Amino acid sequence: MAVTPPEQRIWWNEPIERVELVWIVIAFLWGLFMFGFMIAWHFIGQQNLSKEAYRTTPSAYEAKVDDFAKKFQVREEKGIPVVKPKPGADVYLLGRLWQWWPILELEKGVSYRIHLSSLDWQHGFSLQPTNINIQVHPGYEHIISLTPTESGEFGIICNEFCGIGHHTMTGKIYVTEQKRAEAEPRLAEGR
Known part of the structure; x- marks a missing residue:
């Protein structure tokens, strides 16, 4: 009334x-x-990431990530492989209940193509504390270009509700400084 x-x-x-x-x-x-x-x-404002997306199957994508992890694994952390790809390489990361797998170790100032997909449900890839948020769908391989500008440890959280363990779905990316010997060409070479 x-x-x-x-x-x-x-x-x-x-x-x-x-x-x-x-x-x-x-x-x-x-x-x-x-x-x-x-x-x-x-x-x-560079508000949105430019990305590519391709159709895939969860099993095919899982095989790519397994091969990538075996090829570039440098150590383990709580049973999860820590993978350090070559500078500028394509990097593979998968979301599944309830983790981002594997842990990545990237170099500061180097551009990488990050491939993302899910094996089961829709997940959110949110890189903290940066402002990168992407919805990751099963059956699609999402590719973003990423150039780390700071070194340190960065957390990945899922920002799309994916079930009872959603609050535990995390991952990590370590960004390290380039080693001086790798960053500068050797003076002795080329003489």
Whole structure:
């Protein structure tokens, strides 16, 4: 029940107050501005990652990740392989109930193509504390380009509810400084 009921029972035939009409026009124009600027923010603000996506099967993707982990494993951490690929290599990471696997060790300042997929449900790949968030779907291989700019330990969390163990679904990426000998070409070579 309204405080002051309309004079007529058919309220939509009532005239619109001037102030209300002004706010409707402002909201409509703001909505148009925001809609149009979404495209500009992609380029100007670098808000969204440019990514590729390809169809795959969970079993085929799992085989790729297993091969990748066996080839580049450097150690284990709580039973999970820590994988250090060659600088600039394609890197494979999979989400499954309830972990991101394997742990990655990347080099600062080197660009990598990160391949992501899920074996079971939709998961969220959220790299903390950076602002990278991607929905990862089973049956699709998502590829993003990533160049770490800081060294340290970065956490991966799932930000799409994926079941009872969702709150435990985490992973890690270590970013290390390039070794000086690897970063600078040897002076003795080429003489």
